[in-house]
Amino acid sequence: MSTPIIAKFAVRTLGRNVRRTLLSVVGIGIGVAIAVFMTAFMRGSTQMRVRAIAESGFGHVKVVPAEWERSRDNDLRLVDWEAELAVVRATRGVKAAAPHARSTALLGFGTRVAGVEVLGVDPVAEAETSRLVRAVVEGRYLKDGDRDVAVVGRTVTDRLEVELDDDLLLTVVSKGGEMEYAMLRIVGIIETGSRDMDASICHVMLEDVERLTGRAGAGDISITLDDPLRMDTAVSRLRAVVSPEDDVLTWMVVVPAQGGDYKSDKGFMNILAGTVLVVVILGIAGAQLTAVLERRREFAVLIALGMKASQVVRLILLEAVVMAVMGAGVGLLFVWFPLHQTATKGIDFSTMMGGDLAMSGVLFDPIMYSVPGLWVLPYAFIIAFVSTLIAAIYPAVFALRTDPTSALSLREA
Amino acid sequence: MQDVLVGASAVTKDFHVGKITVNALRGLDLDIHKGDFLAIVGPSGSGKTTLLNLIGALDTATGGKVEVFGQDLSGMSRRERAELRLRSLGFVFQAYNLVPVLTALENVEFVLELRGEDGGRRATAMSVLEDLGLGELADRRPNEMSGGQQQRVAVARAVAAKPRLVLADEPTANLDSENGESLLKMMRQLRDEHDMTFVFSTHDPLVVAYASRVVTIRDGKIVSDIRKNSGEEAPGEGVEVRRKGTEPPGDGTEVN
Ligand SMILES: Nc1ncnc2c1ncn2[C@@H]1O[C@H](COP(=O)(O)OP(=O)(O)O)[C@@H](O)[C@H]1O
Ligand SMILES: [Mg+2]
Numbered sequence: 001m002s003t004p005i006i007a008k009f010a011v012r013t014l015g016r017n018v019r020r021t022l023l024s025v026v027g028i029g030i031g032v033a034i035a036v037f038m039t040a041f042m043r044g045s046t047q048m049r050v051r052a053i054a055e056s057g058f059g060h061v062k063v064v065p066a067e068w069e070r071s072r073d074n075d076l077r078l079v080d081w082e083a084e085l086a087v088v089r090a091t092r093g094v095k096a097a098a099p100h101a102r103s104t105a106l107l108g109f110g111t112r113v114a115g116v117e118v119l120g121v122d123p124v125a126e127a128e129t130s131r132l133v134r135a136v137v138e139g140r141y142l143k144d145g146d147r148d149v150a151v152v153g154r155t156v157t158d159r160l161e162v163e164l165d166d167d168l169l170l171t172v173v174s175k176g177g178e179m180e181y182a183m184l185r186i187v188g189i190i191e192t193g194s195r196d197m198d199a200s201i202c203h204v205m206l207e208d209v210e211r212l213t214g215r216a217g218a219g220d221i222s223i224t225l226d227d228p229l230r231m232d233t234a235v236s237r238l239r240a241v242v243s244p245e246d247d248v249l250t251w252m253v254v255v256p257a258q259g260g261d262y263k264s265d266k267g268f269m270n271i272l273a274g275t276v277l278v279v280v281i282l283g284i285a286g287a288q289l290t291a292v293l294e295r296r297r298e299f300a301v302l303i304a305l306g307m308k309a310s311q312v313v314r315l316i317l318l319e320a321v322v323m324a325v326m327g328a329g330v331g332l333l334f335v336w337f338p339l340h341q342t343a344t345k346g347i348d349f350s351t352m353m354g355g356d357l358a359m360s361g362v363l364f365d366p367i368m369y370s371v372p373g374l375w376v377l378p379y380a381f382i383i384a385f386v387s388t389l390i391a392a393i394y395p396a397v398f399a400l401r402t403d404p405t406s407a408l409s410l411r412e413a
Numbered sequence: 414m415q416d417v418l419v420g421a422s423a424v425t426k427d428f429h430v431g432k433i434t435v436n437a438l439r440g441l442d443l444d445i446h447k448g449d450f451l452a453i454v455g456p457s458g459s460g461k462t463t464l465l466n467l468i469g470a471l472d473t474a475t476g477g478k479v480e481v482f483g484q485d486l487s488g489m490s491r492r493e494r495a496e497l498r499l500r501s502l503g504f505v506f507q508a509y510n511l512v513p514v515l516t517a518l519e520n521v522e523f524v525l526e527l528r529g530e531d532g533g534r535r536a537t538a539m540s541v542l543e544d545l546g547l548g549e550l551a552d553r554r555p556n557e558m559s560g561g562q563q564q565r566v567a568v569a570r571a572v573a574a575k576p577r578l579v580l581a582d583e584p585t586a587n588l589d590s591e592n593g594e595s596l597l598k599m600m601r602q603l604r605d606e607h608d609m610t611f612v613f614s615t616h617d618p619l620v621v622a623y624a625s626r627v628v629t630i631r632d633g634k635i636v637s638d639i640r641k642n643s644g645e646e647a648p649g650e651g652v653e654v655r656r657k658g659t660e661p662p663g664d665g666t667e668v669n
Contacts, residue, residue: 005522005523302527305570306496306497306524307499
């Protein structure tokens, strides 16, 4: 079958005013490039954020006592943490799970004190899930069999003026309301790059927290998932296996500041991309409208010859589709280099963030990468199609309104 | 008895330009018969184009009745009128109005495509061009053809779908007499061989000379309607028709 004339008509029409067509195509291309870039970058930043949150000890999702979401009380404990840890680890989609027991505490050395949140951990599980374990710059992290030892943040050692192997005096308030003391030897020092964050780090063995506070067990289980995008599925699966008195929360609930940031970042990006596309659509609609107006006589003649409304619309949409294809191609061409650069080299945000990469207890990566993929291709074409088709609506309506009598008279020529 | 293709009775057409009303047609009666080679003449502004627009279902009358092939146009929707034009009418315009980005062949083929004809459209279009002796123009775009050639291709486009009635608004106005004459011969041949009916609006004595019937309108009314004898109808080879200063025969001389 040969190409329908209407298709040749559409393509050649675009060749009639090459400059206008090129400008429109470049316009679509820019819109597509910006939308693709922002989406790829948003993906990267989301992945990085989610990874940073998970590896900062929060997990992707977390098992906590049901009461915790409301009170955020560190003294709450899970119903039967060992059993829950076992079923959680056996749940499909769970990559690693680390139990924690927390307590507010004072660290003292000589006459100096520092308030910290003591985190009782299982060192093996922690090593699997936390990036803080990798931030030990002096000494070592905790290991199985340790007792009465601590790994603390650099700011803590600076404030207390202590060093590796010094013994700290730890004071906590026990379950019974009494002061409990313990001597902890510093076996490792953590430096995250954020002084604020380092000021609150004090990791000890889970058993030590249990013994000192008199509260048995763990207060939460942080879980990292194989696929963080399928978080909601994982949550419902986990809710089905944990005790009814405990709950499973996503990072967005656990770290509401990050959840909010994530939503506003995403919203901002969408608004920005949307604005760009609206401007592009208006530009193309304007150019197309001019093109239709210039062709009034042509449309009048075609309508006089009996071309139906649907055929007129088809012609204009075909022109739009051809432009969309070219626009998507140009857009991909435009975006290729920035996408390649940001995907391989990334953008270093550390100086922008003043050297401190921690926010609301989350230790971020200094470099953000865009995450392009094959999705970029259909995405570019869909954006180009949708925006050019929207842009073609008004010009098409205009073409349809052409009075066919103007074909015969020269009055409106 | 001759078949009546178009019946117009007491047709009026008003245009409103601002507060002014222009009565372009003021109670016009006209029957067009099958096989007519009809020239509508009259001074500029007398309503010729307006009449063709009404007969061609491009516009609707203000008053009176226009029937084409027995169908009353006033009762038809836009869509039905488009369908009627596509199926049964052909148009030739003074300014040729070929689609500039399509070749001669494609211009003809496009009409067949618009009709939804499938299969062999290209061959049909080609044979239409060849029958009219335009085969060698097939691959030329309008800007690669002379006015005369463009208008002949426009006629090919108008008749490709075998319409019963072809309407041509001042078809020769932009052509020299040689091209005008060959166009008229072509159309007369089409009428003779394919049973088509032609209606022209014109100022051109040449068209009047070729016409089988000449209707004169003035101020939106018919002032004369002359049917020539068949012998008189077609100037033969070598008959000279002067374009300038020649009063169209019958113009204003006889009133129906
Ligand atoms: N679309 C229109 N709007 C306003 N006036 C019109 C329109 N079409 C035709 N007329 C008027 O109607 C009259 C007849 O016009 P027309 O049919 O074009 O004449 P002709 O073709 O014989 O020169 C003229 O006075 C013209 O100005
Ligand atoms: Mg006219």
